[in-house]
Amino acid sequence: MARVEFKPGNMLYPVPAVMVSCMRPGEKPNIITVAWAGTVCSDPAMVSISVRPNRYSHAILMETKEFVINLTTEALCRATDFCGVRSGRDIDKYKEMHLTPSVSKKIAAPGIAESPVNIECKVTKVEHLGTHDMFLAEVVAVTVDEAYLNESGRFELNQAKLVTYSHGEYFALGKKLGKFGYSVDKRMHHTEKSMENHHPTDETTAKKESSRHSKAKAQAKRKQNHKRSTKNLKKKSKK
Numbered sequence: 316m317a318r319v320e321f322k323p324g325n326m327l328y329p330v331p332a333v334m335v336s337c338m339r340p341g342e343k344p345n346i347i348t349v350a351w352a353g354t355v356c357s358d359p360a361m362v363s364i365s366v367r368p369n370r371y372s373h374a375i376l377m378e379t380k381e382f383v384i385n386l387t388t389e390a391l392c393r394a395t396d397f398c399g400v401r402s403g404r405d406i407d408k409y410k411e412m413h414l415t416p417s418v419s420k421k422i423a424a425p426g427i428a429e430s431p432v433n434i435e436c437k438v439t440k441v442e443h444l445g446t447h448d449m450f451l452a453e454v455v456a457v458t459v460d461e462a463y464l465n466e467s468g469r470f471e472l473n474q475a476k477l478v479t480y481s482h483g484e485y486f487a488l489g490k491k492l493g494k495f496g497y498s499v500d501k502r503m504h505h506t507e508k509s510m511e512n513h514h515p516t517d518e519t520t521a522k523k524e525s526s527r528h529s530k531a532k533a534q535a536k537r538k539q540n541h542k543r544s545t546k547n548l549k550k551k552s553k554k
């Protein structure tokens with residue numbers, strides 16, 4: 316198949332589009348939308364954001380050396396775009412977008428209360444790369460919206476309707492295709508494998524598939540239980 320060569324550029328997609336909040340002491344807090352953001356180290360937990368020097372937020376970041384990364388959701392999508400096309404020089408983005416500054420645990424800059432995850436960061440290094448300055452930062456605290464904790468206290472982040480950004484457009488996350496390590500998981504049920512090669516075309520089909528899948532799983536479990544109880548009965552009758 317023929318391939319078309321593009322001039323080298325940024326084509327690593329999808330990426331998160333996050334709302335980064337920052338604040339100079341005594342001033343109004345500000346939010347800048349950042350797509351050039353990433354996780355760069357697990358331990359210590361570190362992230363990076365790249366910001367152009369002409370952004371209003373850039374000077375704040377340089378001065379305070381701290382910021383909060385706020386994950387964005389479908390409900391926050393419009394605000395995410397707005398904070399990426401308007402400057403804090405001219406307006407108060409929290410006010411304009413009816414967002415609530417939340418008090419951070421370890422830094423002075425507030426988070427965004429409406430965001431499911433606030434990641435508080437302290438800048439450790441600034442790299443002047445070219446068009447953008449990269450702020451390398453250590454994660455010093457993380458707070459999550461308790462609405463996404465299930466009965467057993469597990470954080471259900473994927474229920475938060477997170478948003479992703481790809482080639483100039485925002486998207487809701489699609490259907491789940493598997494989980495970490497599923498490609499080599501031997502315990503994976505046969506039906507899960509068959510689902511992998513079968514792509515439902517719409518939401519209704521996906522729901523039907525999912526319910527069929529759950530039924531198959533339940534049936535398999537019933538069979539297993541039946542086998543186990545028959546075995547136990549046989550053991551007992553031997554005694």
Ligand SMILES: Cc1cc2nc3c(=O)[nH]c(=O)nc-3n(C[C@H](O)[C@H](O)[C@H](O)COP(=O)(O)O)c2cc1C
Binds near residue numbers: 332350372
């Ligand atoms: C989806 C999206 C992603 C963006 N990503 C970045 C980025 O990674 N770095 C950056 O400097 N600007 C980025 N911008 C542009 C800034 O968010 C924008 O210039 C904003 O108005 C700056 O706000 P401020 O002047 O209040 O700091 C992005 C904008 C959008 C809409």
